[in-house]
Amino acid sequence: MGQTKAQSAGVESLSAAKESRFDAILDASETVFARCGYEGATMREIAERAGVAQGLIHYHFKSKEVLFEAMVSRRSKQINETRAMLLDQILQQAQRPDLEPIVEALFRPTIEAGLSQASDGGAFAQILVTTANSATEREQLLTEKYYDPIAQKFIRAFMQVEPGLTRANAVWAYMFAIGVGMTMMAKTGRPARLSDGLCDDGDADEMLTKIVPFICSGIRALG
Amino acid sequence: MGQTKAQSAGVESLSAAKESRFDAILDASETVFARCGYEGATMREIAERAGVAQGLIHYHFKSKEVLFEAMVSRRSKQINETRAMLLDQILQQAQRPDLEPIVEALFRPTIEAGLSQASDGGAFAQILVTTANSATEREQLLTEKYYDPIAQKFIRAFMQVEPGLTRANAVWAYMFAIGVGMTMMAKTGRPARLSDGLCDDGDADEMLTKIVPFICSGIRALG
DNA sequence: GGAAATTAACTGGTCACTCAGTCAGTATTT
DNA sequence: AAATACTGACTGAGTGACCAGTTAATTTCC
Numbered sequence: 001m002g003q004t005k006a007q008s009a010g011v012e013s014l015s016a017a018k019e020s021r022f023d024a025i026l027d028a029s030e031t032v033f034a035r036c037g038y039e040g041a042t043m044r045e046i047a048e049r050a051g052v053a054q055g056l057i058h059y060h061f062k063s064k065e066v067l068f069e070a071m072v073s074r075r076s077k078q079i080n081e082t083r084a085m086l087l088d089q090i091l092q093q094a095q096r097p098d099l100e101p102i103v104e105a106l107f108r109p110t111i112e113a114g115l116s117q118a119s120d121g122g123a124f125a126q127i128l129v130t131t132a133n134s135a136t137e138r139e140q141l142l143t144e145k146y147y148d149p150i151a152q153k154f155i156r157a158f159m160q161v162e163p164g165l166t167r168a169n170a171v172w173a174y175m176f177a178i179g180v181g182m183t184m185m186a187k188t189g190r191p192a193r194l195s196d197g198l199c200d201d202g203d204a205d206e207m208l209t210k211i212v213p214f215i216c217s218g219i220r221a222l223g
Numbered sequence: 224m225g226q227t228k229a230q231s232a233g234v235e236s237l238s239a240a241k242e243s244r245f246d247a248i249l250d251a252s253e254t255v256f257a258r259c260g261y262e263g264a265t266m267r268e269i270a271e272r273a274g275v276a277q278g279l280i281h282y283h284f285k286s287k288e289v290l291f292e293a294m295v296s297r298r299s300k301q302i303n304e305t306r307a308m309l310l311d312q313i314l315q316q317a318q319r320p321d322l323e324p325i326v327e328a329l330f331r332p333t334i335e336a337g338l339s340q341a342s343d344g345g346a347f348a349q350i351l352v353t354t355a356n357s358a359t360e361r362e363q364l365l366t367e368k369y370y371d372p373i374a375q376k377f378i379r380a381f382m383q384v385e386p387g388l389t390r391a392n393a394v395w396a397y398m399f400a401i402g403v404g405m406t407m408m409a410k411t412g413r414p415a416r417l418s419d420g421l422c423d424d425g426d427a428d429e430m431l432t433k434i435v436p437f438i439c440s441g442i443r444a445l446g
Numbered sequence: 447g448g449a450a451a452t453t454a455a456c457t458g459g460t461c462a463c464t465c466a467g468t469c470a471g472t473a474t475t476t
Numbered sequence: 477a478a479a480t481a482c483t484g485a486c487t488g489a490g491t492g493a494c495c496a497g498t499t500a501a502t503t504t505c506c
Binding site for chain 2: 034035036037038039040126129130132133134135136140143144148151152155167168169171172173174175176178179180181182183186187188189190191193194195198199201207210211213214215216217218219220221222
Binding site for chain 2: 482485
């Protein structure tokens, strides 16, 4: 989109792969928007964290709103491409695949996008959660634009592997599954608090072993 | 707390029950905070909607933060008392009660608090959702203060009626259940969009008939 | 191949505006 | 008259956006 030389050229030298300021701004946005929310975040803080002048943000991205969308777009495209790939892979391997790997494919890319990113600490997952649950038009349009298409793919997959599901129930199943996933993404620390430390919502793998059976069993109850 | 005469006296005359300005401010807060979020909401708009001078809000509630907590406190106390009552009722009626009514008791009071309130349109439910998922300290403290105690009651109830559940799994079960409930409370209109109108997240009763079996089956898969 | 012209990347300061909160003073109740 | 409820004008801090000007990179023309 607004990408110019500096972004597409990418003469990544060595390990550190010195990134463009363009990307540095997006990275900083992610952190600040996640911590403060859309309104709470300030262009000044984002600029400071990115190590650039505030004016540069308005140079690359016209406004706060455009910046926000660019940030969502970048990460969600990356996540949803992985999701789609995993899903296609599963559907092609078996005539009648299991539900379990499909549900796992729904969540794992989002989790790992949070972990792999240096020091990001699941910032984007946090943004995802608030965006998905928001009542504001801005966030609903983003959900529609960047997440509805992949949602439809998973809904179709649900119907394919659980033929008992009506289309309506498959949609509910998807919504409920996402809802459960939120508790994993939000990383509020509440599970630890409620369990005196027995549960840890920072441990993605532990959570997946709980969430996948929960959701699959729930979905089958709808079929 | 900050309550004075006007609030506790409550000489509710006739049908319309002309409410105090104190409560009018809380009602307006609910609507505006729900639509705009904490940072996005402005005292001006709340005052306007409540039909009072902006200064009056600071007279009754010292700050925006105190107002927010007062608003959460009022509604959550009302909802959680009902929840606790329903739960106790269920646990006393049978030696080994079913899981289903317990799960329903978890959600119905919140839903109905949204519906009964005139023209409120689930504003508080929306606030609940964003509060529960937020990473900010303010919202986590509110969750801890107003929602953790009732959460513990439901977790104990889960363990009682599903003896196969470990404490850790009961906590996960509760978290997941709440997660699913979010999709119902958030009222984003996404189910309708994804299903071409087949699903309606405005219809609480329809959703409960889907959600309760989903969650109960999911919980049993953890036991 | 090198000067000149053009474009892209970037800065620091500033603008008009909005915000939460304050306060002196007025109405209303008891 | 004394306390409580309430108003509306105000403030200082902070906001997103803007812009004139500087530097760096590319292209153009000889």
